[in-house]
Amino acid sequence: MHFSDLLSTASKSLQRNIAKSTLTMLGIVIGVGSVVLMSSVGASMEKVILSQISSLGSRSMVIFPGSEQEGGASQVFAGHDSLTFDDIERLEQLTTIESVAPIVFMSGPVKRGREESSAQILGAHPNFFSNQNMEAAEGRLLDIYDNDRAARFAVLGPDVKEELFGESDPLGKEITVGDSSFTVVGVAQALGSQFFQNADDRVYVPLSVARQATGQKYANYITMLATASFDVAFADVQGLLRDRHKIENPEDDPEKDDFIVHSSEQANAILSSVSLGLTMFITTVAAISLLVGGIGIMNIMLVTVTERTREIGLRKAIGARPRDILLQFLAESVALTLLGGIIGLVFGLVFAYLIAIIAQSFLSTYVFAVSVPSMVASVVMAALTGIVFGISPARKASLLDPVESLRYE
Amino acid sequence: MASLLSLKGLHKSYFNEEIETAVLHGIDLDIEKGEFIAIMGPSGSGKSTLMHILGFLDRPTTGTYHFLGEDTAGKNDDELAAIRATKVSFVFQAFHLLPRATVLENVLLPLLYHPGIAPADRENYAQKAIASVGLSDRATFFSSQLSGGQKQRVAIARALVTEPELIFADEPTGNLDSASGLQVMEVLEKLNQAGHTIILVTHERTTAEFADRIVHIKDGLIESDTRTHERRRAGADVKLK
Numbered sequence A: 001m002h003f004s005d006l007l008s009t010a011s012k013s014l015q016r017n018i019a020k021s022t023l024t025m026l027g028i029v030i031g032v033g034s035v036v037l038m039s040s041v042g043a044s045m046e047k048v049i050l051s052q053i054s055s056l057g058s059r060s061m062v063i064f065p066g067s068e069q070e071g072g073a074s075q076v077f078a079g080h081d082s083l084t085f086d087d088i089e090r091l092e093q094l095t096t097i098e099s100v101a102p103i104v105f106m107s108g109p110v111k112r113g114r115e116e117s118s119a120q121i122l123g124a125h126p127n128f129f130s131n132q133n134m135e136a137a138e139g140r141l142l143d144i145y146d147n148d149r150a151a152r153f154a155v156l157g158p159d160v161k162e163e164l165f166g167e168s169d170p171l172g173k174e175i176t177v178g179d180s181s182f183t184v185v186g187v188a189q190a191l192g193s194q195f196f197q198n199a200d201d202r203v204y205v206p207l208s209v210a211r212q213a214t215g216q217k218y219a220n221y222i223t224m225l226a227t228a229s230f231d232v233a234f235a236d237v238q239g240l241l242r243d244r245h246k247i248e249n250p251e252d253d254p255e256k257d258d259f260i261v262h263s264s265e266q267a268n269a270i271l272s273s274v275s276l277g278l279t280m281f282i283t284t285v286a287a288i289s290l291l292v293g294g295i296g297i298m299n300i301m302l303v304t305v306t307e308r309t310r311e312i313g314l315r316k317a318i319g320a321r322p323r324d325i326l327l328q329f330l331a332e333s334v335a336l337t338l339l340g341g342i343i344g345l346v347f348g349l350v351f352a353y354l355i356a357i358i359a360q361s362f363l364s365t366y367v368f369a370v371s372v373p374s375m376v377a378s379v380v381m382a383a384l385t386g387i388v389f390g391i392s393p394a395r396k397a398s399l400l401d402p403v404e405s406l407r408y409e
Numbered sequence B: 001m002a003s004l005l006s007l008k009g010l011h012k013s014y015f016n017e018e019i020e021t022a023v024l025h026g027i028d029l030d031i032e033k034g035e036f037i038a039i040m041g042p043s044g045s046g047k048s049t050l051m052h053i054l055g056f057l058d059r060p061t062t063g064t065y066h067f068l069g070e071d072t073a074g075k076n077d078d079e080l081a082a083i084r085a086t087k088v089s090f091v092f093q094a095f096h097l098l099p100r101a102t103v104l105e106n107v108l109l110p111l112l113y114h115p116g117i118a119p120a121d122r123e124n125y126a127q128k129a130i131a132s133v134g135l136s137d138r139a140t141f142f143s144s145q146l147s148g149g150q151k152q153r154v155a156i157a158r159a160l161v162t163e164p165e166l167i168f169a170d171e172p173t174g175n176l177d178s179a180s181g182l183q184v185m186e187v188l189e190k191l192n193q194a195g196h197t198i199i200l201v202t203h204e205r206t207t208a209e210f211a212d213r214i215v216h217i218k219d220g221l222i223e224s225d226t227r228t229h230e231r232r233r234a235g236a237d238v239k240l241k
């Protein structure tokens, strides 16, 4: 029997039993479909997070006040004033640190006439913009002269601009931040969400202005850029702050510190452990669904062999060898699982695409992404399932006695 | 005429859970190429059992079976399958057509297992076989759309398509009304006249009379072996309607 005969015989048999073939495939379709769907959503989320990390740059670091509690939750309230401007001066002197940008939050509504925005107000050191690789979409960002002069200038996040000005030109216009009036000098480029916070719903004012307004002697957080590698800078920053805050912490217990250093490299490490977890989860789901699907295939193939006993007897009578029958039924079960896998793949992709469309309305940086290795692996596994679970029914068919099979009612 | 097959002292017993059922008790039989032979006998006498052994679907318990001059003892399953694929064919009482396949697909089926006929030639062989049973206009019909007599003619075409040495027909008219039964027998008769060797198994006298030679079996033994008429295949005097 030629290989092409095997394929055409299998496909004809499946077509003749189309309803049953469809039902048989269902388990595999659902299994492969859900794996493709989940792996695509996983890949999309990974891209979302990666795009945030890369927008920050790999040398970028952030220091928050407070201590990291067990389980990773940060406790900002105790010691929220731990990052003093004296600390910041010393950080600036570290050779492993290229630039330091303290942030001081200001409160108070942001208004333009009767339009009001609930934007967050950041008193940002001009280094903040370069640390973040930010650029102006309109006008300009804040510079060191604005800071030195404590100029009442504001840069709007794109969402705030939209809220207060709509389509009209905001440059040179006045807005009210807290009690005082500011001139809009620029609009920041869209950042999307950063760590699931909207980074576009912000108003930036010079750090010096925010310090005057709040009288704060400490920063709410600090962004920094390491000169070279994060690792060395991290040790320096940690050593300096522990020294200045008189913290004995040789065992590096994050609960003892009163500051938390984050970096995009750490985020990368977290991301890869998350994606490893996701991969293991998807693999488990795939294994279970293929096992269930495979057992379904085996049952239906056993029933099929029984139902087609006379056909098997006839094929043997006209010269089919046991191996021809074995291969025929094996080809049928593999064709079923492979086809089921491909249909599942298509469904999975379609659903993942629909999810991407919906997700984009919540999370503008969400992109439709696929995991090619997961797709290939799940379809290959589906085909293998056909072999593993098809072999016993196929063997049973190949061993049937021709005379008894022909007599089977 | 050249000898096609030869049986000597053939015995067949079935063993079910240690219980032996002896069916054939020592059959001696020689058949030559071109013969049209009917094996007759009451139901349960062992006709089908004999045919299954002759057609390599089953093996004798003891005794020798020479086919085309060769001893068939010791052939393995694959070798027997190869003989069934190329040298012998069957027509069964119950037709055994694939119901959801067309006439052409049914007739093509044996060629899947025939190593000597190239895939490109299959359709020609099948159309020729279908034409020789007079069903060319039904080639694209599904077998479930045919009458019983037509189904059996498709089964004959399927038996013919590999151009075998020997065609077995086990009660080919058993499921048919007498008119279609007659038609089927006429097709077999015509095939014999064209040179095919046919072994017909039947318990009906009228059906057996199409053959040149009738072998009676009773209780697993040959009771009689008679030539009914002179070999017709060489004679041009017998005309078909």
Ligand SMILES: Nc1ncnc2c1ncn2[C@@H]1O[C@H](COP(=O)(O)OP(=O)(O)O)[C@@H](O)[C@H]1O
Pocket (backbone or CB within 6 Å): B014, B015, B016, B021, B023, B041, B042, B043, B044, B045, B046, B047, B048, B049, B050
């Ligand atoms: N697999 C089997 N096991 C036991 N006995 C069998 C088997 N096959 C056939 N027989 C017996 O062998 C005898 C002959 O059967 P068979 O050759 O089919 O008869 P026929 O075709 O002449 O009607 C019957 O008595 C039948 O019951």
Ligand SMILES: [Mg+2]
Pocket (backbone or CB within 6 Å): B047, B048, B049
């Ligand atoms: Mg019988």
